[in-house]
Amino acid sequence: MNNILKVALRLNGLRSILNPVKNNAYSSVNQQRQFARNLWYMSNSQNHTGFFKEVEHNQLCSCGCGNKRGSHTKAEKQLIEFLTEEILAERKAQKVKTIPSEIDGFKASLKGAEVTLTKDAGEEKIKITFNVNHSVDTDIEPEVSEKMDKPELGELKSKPGFKVELIRDKTTVSLLCSFVVSDEDQYNQEEAYNDVFSIDEISIYDGEWNENIYSASGEVLDTYLYDLLMNYLEDKGISNEFVEKLSNFSTAYEHSAYIGLLEGLSKFVSRK
Template sequence: MKAVAVLRSISKVTNLTPKIAVVGQISARALSTSQRAFSIAPELTQALTREIQAEQQLSQENLGGSSAPAFQGFNIATKDAEVRLTKQFGKESILVVFNVNHSVDMDDDYEDEAQQEALPVPVAMPPFTVEITKGDDRLCFHLELVESVDVQGEYDFRVEEFYVAPAAKDGNEDVAAEIYASSGKYIDPDLHDLLFVRYLEERGFDAQFCKTLVAFATHYEHSQYVGLLNKIKAFVTK
């Protein structure tokens, strides 16, 4: 539903005398462009309106309408495609950041109509970062969401990268390129369990958090898509 095909016609110029033919070409092209602008805009507007209505109905039936899922214990702030979650844990300030751009993976395996009806809403699974700040330092994790191998509809995360960096100052959250970061794939199994599982679970990053993140991201990404369609419609009808 997210593709709108636009067919363009090329006008042909009749054979005239050389001097008149040049003028005729320019006039014909200008007229053709004008006709396209006046003919395509209403058709495109109608298509956008239908798509917006269909997506809104889909949201109402499958995503709970305008009410996004809540993150227990976190404060939520959004800016366009970016979502930021914050909370305090003792002396620690915890920040979670993710972006819903390109977070929906359309599975090519679901091509027939029956499969598409079974999965009416593409699920958003954005990568996210967790920063735990204490004093002048922050412990950072870059994580990927993965589907649970044990329970359908459940999710988990895997640590792609982790490092310690100076705490953000004056709103500057950038991490210097010279900061050493290690891959999460090659850590000792005991450290994996203690740091990646139990340490993060203690701070609320568990299977339930992952499930909520997927639900929230799916709802929010869909609302951003509908918002984009509305912006395009407003632009076309100016």
């Protein structure tokens, strides 16, 4: 009896599908088709939302680069994660956000790692050039203790060697200078020099410089002549105070360039 009832129910259901009038079966079929189309459209749409967006997000690389999962090696992932944290830390430690356009009347021109400072002084043009590459050193010696996990470094300062050119007409007086390395044990306090920079070399020439131009080392100059040249530079505005400002400028610019290097490396490794 149960089997006969089941067959009857199946036949009744079949009739309701075949007959578009009874039970509005035709309308029901259309609704089912429309629902199927909606599912197909959602699964193939370019603008995924809801559940589909979550699935797509889960396929992204865990390093945060935005690429698909598995597109980077383990070394690349570790490097990207470190660079992300390092860039944030360096930006937080950055003291100067905007590089000044001049120092004490000297206009600054930046080209890669090279910096040029120029100032017109009557009939003369004063030109100072330096490069920030390999110019950074700690301001003080690191403190080392057995209780420390690592030594505490002093403030990083950029102290590049710089060239001063005094140009009048076609003649140029060129002086190569460098920062003085302070060492309290090297001199007695009474004999120590107060200058923060020194003259390493001097030359004079007409037109463009070439390797045949004679240059004299600052170490062989007469002591009195050397002091007079230092006074001469101070008279031109290149004093101890100015050179300290030059160091601060170089430190800020070098730090900015370093952050730019980290960002470029991060983009390269993450393939953005």
